[in-house]
Amino acid sequence: MVSLAEVVAGLPETKKLYLDDSYKKEAESHVLRWIKDTGRKGYVVVRETIMHPKSGAQPSDHGVLESAGITFIVNKVMEYNGVIVHYGEISGGDFKEEDCVKLRLDWERRYKIMRTHTAGHIVDYAVVTIYGRPFQSQSAMHDVGYGFQEYIGEYSGDLKERIEEVANEVVMSNKPVFAEYVNAHELSKRVFGAPNLARLPRLDVYRIVVIEGINAIPCGGTHVKNTSEVGRIKIESIEQVGNGFKVSYRVLDG
């Protein structure tokens, strides 16, 4: 069993193309490392990638890396010390260092994750609006079509119909969604409606995802570029958990 620390040892940070363009479905790159695990399974690091790792509240992308007859099916993506590691199964040969590879994203899966993640930020806004005060979040997940947000504190009443109504008003108001980069000093002036400030690591530069007029939240995830792309949000449940409450939701197709 190889550790991620061994896989990435000595490698530069990966250029994360998905941070600048979450709609990029294909790219070309070069192999920096290929390490076999068991059988045909193993780890690939390339210079730049379109694949988002499992991190925080977003699940792994899936996809394919191809090079001259070699196919590598990616079923898990991880990040270690700024290096993105693709885990999966190879066929047709073995990669060599500096091989040129074509990356293709499982776009159907990713687009649904993007819709779900943006929906999560909209749910944050709707919860604040309906309960009339901000909450800190303690965990969240934005999976393929469904997600949840867990907040610390007491909530008053199961107001899921009203939260759903506010969330869908945001969806239908065609608000632009975009990312901005700010330093630690600017952070407090630029974020608003952000439930995750207490959980932020200390960084020199923060990426903020802004839904115009709604909220601006530190986030390294992939988002749609307009709230209308999210589709209808269904709030499934609001339930008491430990020291807080959990809001579960879905994004509906069609």
Ligand SMILES: [Zn+2]
């Ligand atoms: Zn986010």
